[in-house]
Amino acid sequence: MMAIENGPRLLVHQQRFGVATPSLGHFEQFIAVLFLDFLVRFQPCHRNEHDILFVPRHWPRESPVSHNAFSQSAEQKEKRGGMVEGPTLTKGLPADLEGEPCPPQLVRWLATLNNDLLSILETIAEEGEGVWLVGGCVRDAWLGAPSTDVDLCTTSTPDRLLTLFGDRAIPTGVDFGTVTVKGNDGHFEITTLRTESLYRDGRRPEQVNWGASLSEDLSRRDFTFNSMAVDVARQLLYDPYNGLSDLRGRTVRAVGDAGLRCEEDALRILRAYRFMRRDDGPLWALEPTLHAAILEHRGRLNMVAIERRWMELQKIVSASRPGEVLDRMQNDGVLRFVFTDLTVLNPVLFHLIDQPAFAPMDLNQRLAILMCEHATKDAVAQLQALRTSKELQRSMAMFHEQLGFLPEPRKAAIRVFNHVMGSAAEHHLAAHETMADHSVNLHTGLETNLQDIIAVKRLWNQIERPMEAQPCLVDGHWIMARTGAVEGMRLGRLKQWLHRIQIEEGLTTLTEMEAALSKLPYEHGDFEAWPTPSFP
Known part of the structure; x- marks a missing residue:
């Protein structure tokens, strides 16, 4: 049950209860109540007003509606209950494989996509091209983990993307189909769907051809949970290799032939170990055929540039509780290649x-x-x-x-x-x-x-x-004026000695420093033996 009242809003859902003035938190609670039956999005209108946009799952997807449920102005309150047409994304070229409705975790994530990204999706789709969110961002969204990168794949060619986005486009990897588009709040990598030849050097394909098949593009990816894509306009998930099932089962599984995946790019071996640690629970399991392929092809890591190997090791060591992963790598004879x-x-x-x-x-x-x-x-x-x-x-x-x-x-x-x-x-x-x-x-x-x-x-x-x-409170000129010392190593070591005393005793004034100086036997002795502010 949910009740919404004027003035301070009252939200009741099962046993959750909250009273407050209208806030973003209310919108998020409202979405949490609705997402099982509706595809929902909320977006700001003007000033402190927000539209909640939702599409009932059993309605035609082409007919979204908008309800100003949380408007704060009197004018909007009078209109609350009115139904008006809401904005929709253009549906681009459909995928060449069957999709399924996005699960609730992904629906909530799609409701948070920023305007930069939506604008990019719209621009590509308006050209009649297909465009999808793909890979790690989809995986992390389902896990509820933060994702710093949102990658897109498209049927549009790199040359066409450079033309479409003009000065906002950066040709970061056009030979392999990747163009980066600048937004107001970040950059987005867009990669053209492609087919690839053999990876003879164990690092990259000898030849890349642009394609139009999302199915074929997903088939060349490393692990099942990285071979998922989302059509935002249609709210469909494409998961041909059951990546969601492996996420639920905490399993790292290769797409297709595990041996071939490791042969194509041996860096995938290190990536497999990195994905074993996704949280503070038990390590994720390496699927047996992938583990066997790693043991067979681990020597191919020598074909991978050392900088790429370091990038993966850096991520492993920087992550939460890396020791168990490193132990597995050493036991499997992989760590010695890094x-x-x-x-x-x-x-x-x-x-x-x-x-x-x-x-x-x-x-x-x-x-x-x-x-x-x-x-x-x-x-x-x-x-x-x-x-x-x-x-x-x-x-x-x-x-x-x-x-x-x-x-x-x-x-x-x-x-x-x-x-x-x-x-x-x-x-x-x-x-x-x-x-x-x-x-x-x-x-x-x-x-x-x-x-x-x-x-x-x-x-x-x-x-x-x-x-x-804390820097030394005095300099060489101050010391020379009070001691008659001349420039040289003896003066420098005397300053270091004073600095150490300043630190040890917590001195904060020049008067205290002068008193400390008066007690030092600086006129005699081996200055190289004088204390310095060092440890050990």
């Missing part, structure tokens, strides 16, 4: 990296943990072999070479630790706490003692942590 220099990693680390303490860690820190038993220079060499960015190599090395070291359980030492480590300080302590009492042989040869870590963390939690590293 970690080409460090061919064996400690399985204990795979278990540890799935612990909650590692969830907020950045990619560089996770990589450092995975390679923590290898020397820093070897870990950096592995990232260089993967052709990662210099910044990733630098940040990984910094975190990596500090593993095994803890600050002394003194507030002064912990302040310096915070200054050097910055936002990584918490992750450094969490990593050591998690690794304590496990069979991990850190490259530094140091052992982590749980009681020492607890003592440091207790003090660390008591100390106020600045949002960013």
Whole structure:
């Protein structure tokens, strides 16, 4: 039952109840009530008014209606109950395979498509061409997962797309049929339906021909849940390989011949492992024939550009709880084709990296943990072999070479630790706490003692942590004016010594700095032995 009243709206559906002034949330609740019987869309009209557009599932799809159910103006309230014709998308060329009505999850998703995308669909369909949403966006919509990319496929050729969209079109991959169209809120990749020749190099087809068959286009894709397409205008789902069934069954299954799919592009092997981790539940299953094909063709990964292999590994390591996936990859003899220099990693680390303490860690820190038993220079060499960015190599090395070291359980030492480590300080302590009492042989040869870590963390939690590293309050000219020192290494080291004292004692004024300087025996001694603001 649902009731709608004037003034503050009252929504009652089963046992859900809410009272509030009109809001977007009400529109979404209204849709949730209706979607089983209607194909529904809501869209803004003007000012604070919204139209709710819906097509009863048993009515002709060509006759949508619009009902101003939640208008906030008096004029619209008087008209509430009136039925007017609503806008519809032009139906383009139909697909060459049978579709089915979109399930509720996809209906809700279609109701949220933005105007940029709808405009692109309309432009192509008005030309008499077929156009469909395809691949990962359909998969993620059914799963309720966020999707950053919405891909389209069409019977329109790349040249025609470039003409249709003019300055908005970017020829990103026209040789393979892909044109990117710029919108107000993002870019959309549109790929022409195509047929392909053999993949002799294990990376790309030797020849691509434009086609008009959605069925054939879907047949060349990697996995069943990526071979689904949606006709937005007709609200139809095309799922010739039962991708929805595999989503429900949490199964990664190849489209057609699994061996052929792996031969065509061996990167699909790494993609298969990536799709095994879709949530925090158990790993998705590799369908047996796909698993057998992976074991048979894993050597073909050497034919794939190392940059492409790294892109997949990066996604795997960055995802939630990657350890179990990496463990499967190592057991199946696949990981060594990505970690080409460090061919064996400690399985204990795979278990540890799935612990909650590692969830907020950045990619560089996770990589450092995975390679923590290898020397820093070897870990950096592995990232260089993967052709990662210099910044990733630098940040990984910094975190990596500090593993095994803890600050002394003194507030002064912990302040310096915070200054050097910055936002990584918490992750450094969490990593050591998690690794304590496990069979991990850190490259530094140091052992982590749980009681020492607890003592440091207790003090660390008591100390106020600045949002960013604090620069030295004084410069060389200030020091020279008060000490008579001359420019040179001795002056530089004296400044570093003062900076460390500033951090250790939390000094904030020049008066405090001058008092600290007066206590230092800077006129004598080996300046190279003076303290610096460093860790360890």
